[in-house]
Amino acid sequence: MTRQVLADPFGIPHASVGDAVPPRARGTKLGINVVQQIVNDIVRGVLNPGSTLPPEADLCDQFGVSRTVIRESVKVVQEKGLVRIEHGRGTQVTDPRQWNLLDDVVLTAIIAHDANLSFLDELVATRTALEADMAAAAATSYTGEDRLRISASLELMRSKIDNVAEFAAADAHFHDMVMAASRNRLGRAIVNSIHDKARGSMRYHGEYNEAVMRQTLDEHQAIHDAILTKDPVGAAAAMRAHITGSWSRRRPPVDSEASASARRQSR
Template identity: 90%
Template sequence: MRRQVLADPFAIPHAPAAEAAPPRARGTKLGINVVQQIVSDIVRGVLTPGSTLPPEAELCDQFGVSRTVIRESVKVVQEKGLVRIEHGRGTQVTDPRQWNLLDDVVLTAIIAHDANLSFLDELVATRTALEADMAAAAATAYTGEDRLRISASLELMRSKIDNVAEFAAADAHFHDMVMAASRNRLGRAIVNSIHDKARGSMRYHGEYNEAVMRQTLDEHQAIHDAILARDATGAATAMRAHISGSWSRRRPRPDADAPGSGSRRQSAR
């Protein structure tokens, strides 16, 4: 006798395949493009603080999208702090002091249009202060496992001295292991966020050659030794000297904005 299978009275019936909701990837992608362009226009001064965004109809024509996409995109830009929507007055561009500088889109745009490198200078100064503080904290807080990870990351750098890309990755890993040992989760997140975006800028890059990599390795050795000696002051000093010195060495000259001729160009920590 065939067993009868009873229908589950609480089951949600499946909709026919033809009635499934279409994917929204295209609309989402269009919205992302609109947001990025508006942010870029504001950051590079095409839309100045206090000015008003063009009317919706004009933006629709400019980007070739619907009013819905424009409205949603402008709201996203407002969430980033770059505009303020005021009923009856339009959408006003805000003062740069109100921008969310840690937002991925805003940070990327600012770095891309940082003509005089002043923002990158601020970024390096912020990173230097945070990482020096975290190196000092790591010297007093590291565990046996932290010690092994920091030492292993230094040895990884040493083993990659003949491979620029892998050396740079090992370099970044060393810094991350030091920050992890500090137990400063917020500081680590901030540094990783701003540094990842900076590394996307050609003007933040430095030219790696054997001499540069060996100097970088020596500076990391000094950081490593101070941390493992539980010398908080020495660890902070070594980290500060390394980051600020590295930026000073690779910071583009005013007449050297174009990428260098060296083929071994890679982002430096």
Template identity: 50%
Template sequence: MAELVDDVVGGRYAAGSALPNEADLGARFGVSRTVVRESVKLLQDRGLVRSHQGVGTVVREFDAWDLIDDDVLSALVRHDESRAILDELVAVRAGLERDMAAATAGSGTDVAEVRAAYERMAALREDPIAFGLADVAFHDAVMRLSGNRLGRVIVNRIHDKARTTERYHGAVTPEAVTRTLAEHAAVLAALEAADADAAGTAMHAHITGSWARRRPAQTLRDIRRSAAPSSDAGG
């Protein structure tokens, strides 16, 4: 099924075109017609195709696709040569994390867990892998403390997919690490001051600014248009 998802998302079968029949798909993948039928049903559940009597299984327009589905989103990121999907993903993430940071700051919740993650980042700045894990823990702590369970799940899901592609990552230089730490420190300071506006602004500035620095300048989209005004090394 994943291969069929990849074929549709990657454009092998364009919107409005029909998939090969069950026999041909079965021969291509070396599976039975029953397996093909079940796979096509899974594509239908994800909004990728629709069966039409007398026509066959037809690929649907992009707007019908379930973009949050793991297989669909993974394929979209994999084929995102223009980085348009990554632009949208960052905009969604930045908006949600801005709101969750503001909620955490406004709740009066103890943010010692966030500080501990920040201190781990600072201590591990010479180890890119460990630094990155501490960075993820920082963001996840802020989201968890916000109480927005759905927002946290959405961000973690889409961000996990972004991290699977090299197009999302930039060089982890000492300068990038220093700037990332400073941006996280601004978020932490606002959380500890219980300043919801400052926490949301600082979080949004960090996420969008980090992506703007990593993204090739010649095709950079204005990913700040859909959210509040704003100013990681990789996240």
């Protein structure tokens, strides 16, 4: 009997009807959990720079996984810059200056354990510099389609003033449309990467209310107007004022003891 072979709309054949679909490897999920935990332990100071990771056997017991999973997980952590595998000397935790801060797992962990908010301050400063520059570029290079998209994204924000979650999403979309109009692909990718991770932290995005949203809308209007009147200096200034002002308004107070502890760990 001829077996029926299924194909998707692009003509790529799938498994035949009746064929068993192999189960997804369980080790992959286990490895992800191990990587995340090791990264978190390093970032929050449980494992300090210069220290050595526990032996493989101890890590197997700790995580309840095989030596293969541990070895592959440690290799992934090494690729992120947090450890260095040295034969005969074990696996050593590296200096934070060697960490890949744009890696999703590392960035998420650093933000989660940023006790004194110093990293979020740096993130905002980096975002401000990049977005101000891109706003200026957008003011000199936007197309007719860019103009429509930027204006439409502002109107979307205005229409969502009564819905906090949708307003926040529209806010992020406005910024993305400005960055797209700048034609700075790398800057846009960096900002979207760091901003997406930061927005997952309550300490970063704070709480919205009607007064905050209306002020935010006014600030976006100023950015919009400067860009569409081809004023690069004004566009950069409006973007800078918005991002730094917004962060200063929502930046939470920092516990002095936690801040001192975080500074000691970062040395």
